[in-house]
Amino acid sequence: MTPQSAEGGVRGHVLVVDDELSMREYLELLLHREGYVVTSVPAVKPACELLAQDGVDLVISDMKLGTGSGLDVLRAARARPEPPEVVLITAYGSPAAAVEAMREGAYDYICKPFDNEELRLLVQKALEKRLLRQENRGLRARLLPGLGMAVGQSSRMQEVWALVEKVAPSRSTVLVTGESGTGKELVARAIHMRGSRAAQPFMPFNCAALNEGTLESELFGHMKGAFTGAMQDRAGLLVSAGEGTVMLDEVGEMPLATQVKLLRVLQEKKVKPVGSAAEVPFKARVIAATNRRLEAEVKAGRFREDLFYRLNVITLELPPLRERAGDISLLANHFLARMAEELGRPALRFAPETLVLLERYAFPGNVRQLQNMVERAATLSDSDLLGPTTLPPAVRGESEPVARTGDGNEPRLGGGFNLERHLDDSERRYLLAALKQAGGVKTRAAELLGLSFRSFRYRLAKHGLTDDLEPGGSVDA
Template sequence: MVDDELSMREYLELLLHREGYVVTSVPGVKAACELLSRDGVDLVISDMKLGTGSGLDVLRAARARKEPPEVVLITAFGTPSAAVEAMREGAYDYICKPFDNEELRLLVQKALEKRLLRQENTTLRARLLPGLGVAVGQSTRMQGVWSLVEKVAPGRSTVLVTGESGTGKELVARAIHMRGNRAAHPFLPFNCAALNEGTLESELFGHVKGAFTGALQERAGLLVSAGEGTVMLDEVGEMPLATQVKLLRVLQERKVKPVGSASEVPFQARVIAATNRRLEAEVKAGRFREDLFYRLNVITLELPPLRERTGDTSLLASHFLSRMAEELGRPGLRFAPETLEMLERYSFPGNVRQLQNMVERAATLSDSDLLGPSTLPPAVRGETEPVVRPGEPGEPQLGVGFNLERHLDDSERRYLLAALKQAGGVKTRAADLLGLSFRSFRYRLAKHGLTDELDEPVRSGG
C-alpha cells in the first residue's frame, strides 16, 4: 500500500487486515521500489499523487519485475485520460476517491484472482510446453492440429477453434497463446453463453461509471485488460445477435467502445474464438451473422472427437494418470494392459473431458496401484447398466441403462450452475452457498469444463 498520507495508509491497512490480507504500507515511490525488490508482493495499491512522485512511477517499477504484481491506482482526479494512461501502462484498474469500502474490497479480490490465474497459467506453461504434443495427442489428425498450432501461434490473426464438447478447445487455445510471443501476458478465457447481453458487453468492452445500475466506477473490459495477451471467446455461437454486430466492429477497428461511453479505446489482445456448433449452419438458420463468421474464420482449427484419434486414448489416459499419481502421492499407479485395451475400444461421447474424469475416479477410488478393468465404469467394460425408474420414495428402482458416474456428474454440474445463478455470478459467494472453499470450487468448475467462467463480473451483492 503506497500513500503519502499516514491516515489513509492506516485506514486501508485496517480495512484490508480485516479481510485477512497481509498488508505493508509505505509513504512514497522510493520505499515502494525497495519493497518491490523483494519477492512476495501480489498486489500494489497506490495513490496517484505521491508528493515528488506519482502512482505511475510505482506502476512502472512493479511492471519491471520478472513476475509483476497487479496494480490498482487510487485517484481523486478520475478523468478518462488518466484511466487510459494507467491501463496502457499495465494497471489492473483504478478507483476514485471517495470510494466505497465494498467497492475496494471486491476490486482487491478480483485483482488477486487475476494474479492467481496468471500464476496458474505460468505453471501450466512450464508443465505443458515441453510435452504439449503428448498432452494434445500424437494421432495423425492431432499431429495435423499441432502443426497448425505452431504455424499460427506467432501471428495475431483471429483463430476459430471448433469441435465437440470435451475435445480440448481451451487447451489448444492456450497452446497457441503459449507458443507465440504473447506467452508472458494474460490468457483470459470467457464464456459467451454464461451472461446476458448487457453484462456480456460490459465484461468484454468495459463500461464507464454510471453506465447502468451498479456501475460504481469505470472499468476496462477483457479485451483491454488482457493487454498484449489473448482473449478466448468460448461458445461464441451462443452470443446474442446484437452483441455480434458490436463484436464485428470491434474486431475490424481494433477498438472498443465501453458501455455508456462516447469514445473508443484501442486494444492489443489477440482473439481466439471457440464453439461446438457448426457456425455455417447457424448462419443459414439466421442465428449467427455471416460477416462475423468470416471475420472469426480467418484460420479454422477443427479438433476431432476422441473416437477418431487412433492411439490417443491410451496416451492421454496414461498422461492423466501420471498427473493424478503426482497429486495423490502414489507414484506406482499404472494401468493393466487389458484396461487400456478397453479404453481404446470405448467411443467416449464426452471426449477427452470424460476420459480425464474417468481416470481421476479410477485413481482416487482404487485400493491397488494396478488399475484393472474393474476400476472402469460398466459401459466401458461392455456391461449393461441399470436405469433409475420411479419406485418407492427414497429407494430408486434401477434398470438397464443407468450410469451412476454420469448421474452424479450431471447433478454436481447442475448444483454448480444453480449456485452461480443464485450468487449473481460471484464465485466466492457461490462457493459459500455450496459449503466449498474457493479453490475447491474452482477445481470443480474445471472438472466440468466451466473454467471459462473464472473471470466473473464483480457485483457488490446485498
C-alpha cells in the first residue's frame, strides 16, 4: 500500500518519463522535495521495463517521446495487474489529445507550462485515488465473507441482499432509497464490491453539498480558464472513476438545471466538461441514492420525471431499523466487536438488559444512530460490561421517547391537543440541541439529525432561527 508522510499526505514511487534531460531533472527535484521516491527515464522502452517490475504508484509522462508516445507508456501501465495512475504532460495540448488520453485511462492531462502547485496537487490527488482503490480491495476482502451478517438477517434485509447479488454483475443503474442512516452507502458499496468492478474505485458524491456550478465541475470536469480558479484542465468524477462506481448520494437534492445535464450524460455515456465543446466518454457505473420519495418530488415539480425513470431501472428500498427490530442486537454486537478491536478491549460486551433496551427503542436515526450509540458506550465505559447506564437517557426511558407505531404504546391525548404545534416545538428543540452539540457548526448539526444541509437550512428558516452564515459557520442558538 502506498506509504504516507507524517503530515498525512500520500507519498509513493513516481516514474517520470521525458526525453528532455532538463525536464527530468526539474521534475525529480520538485518531487523529491515533496517526499516522493522518483525514478526518471528518457524513453518508452525503459519505462515499460520498470513498469513490468511493479512498485510504481504514479507515472508522469510527456506525450512526445521521440519515436514513441506517452500513450504507449499509458497502455503499458494500464496492462499491469495493479496499474499505477498516469498523468500525461504535453506542450501541444488539444481537446482531441485529452479525449484520447482519458479514453485510454489516464488519470489527468496537463499542458506545459504548468505551475508547480498545480502539479503538486495533481500528483497528490492521483496517489490518493490509487490508495483508495487499494483500500477498496482490502475492504472487499474483509467484508465479502460476512457482509450479510454485518447488515442484518431479517427477512426484509435478506430480500435486499438477494437483489444485491442479482444486480451486482450487471451494468444497470440502481436507485437505492431509504431514510437517512439506513445504510444506503453500504449497500451501494456491496453492489460495487460483488461485481466485476471491485478492484476499481468506489466514489461516493453528495449532490446536496455543493452549489450548481461547482456540482457540475466536480461531476463532469472543466477546462482551464472555464471559470475563475480553473487553473488547469480537470477530469470530473465520472471520468476519473475509470471503470469503477460513482454513487450520487442525495440525488433528490440536485438542482433542476443539473438534472437535465445528468440525464443526457447517463443516456450518452459521455460528459462535456465545463468550458469545453468536446465530449469525453466515461465507463463508470452510476448508483443513485436518496432519502426522498422521488415520485412525490416529480409530482411537486422538484425532480424531472425523465431522469427519475432513467435512474429507476432497478430500485433497492432499505427498511428503517424500527421495521427490523430483530436485527438490532445483531448489529449492536457487530459494531461493538469493531470498537473492541479498535480500542484494544476484546472483553467488551453488552449486558442482556442493555440489549433489551436497544431492541425497544425506535431509532429515528436508524443504523447510523445505533452505530454512534455503541461507539459512545464503548468509548466512555470504564467497565467491559456495558450496562444500561452506558446508553443515552432517551433509550433508558428517562426522557420523552420517540413514539413507535404498532407496539401498543400509543400516546395519551387530552382535550385541546394540537399535533402541528407539538411537532413544530419538538422539531425546534431538536434543531437547537443539534446546534448546541455541534458547537454551532451547521453542517455537523445537520449530520447529527440525519438531514442534508439544504433540508437543515430550510428547517432553520421555518422556525425563524438565524440562517445567514455559510455551512461551516455557527448559529446563535
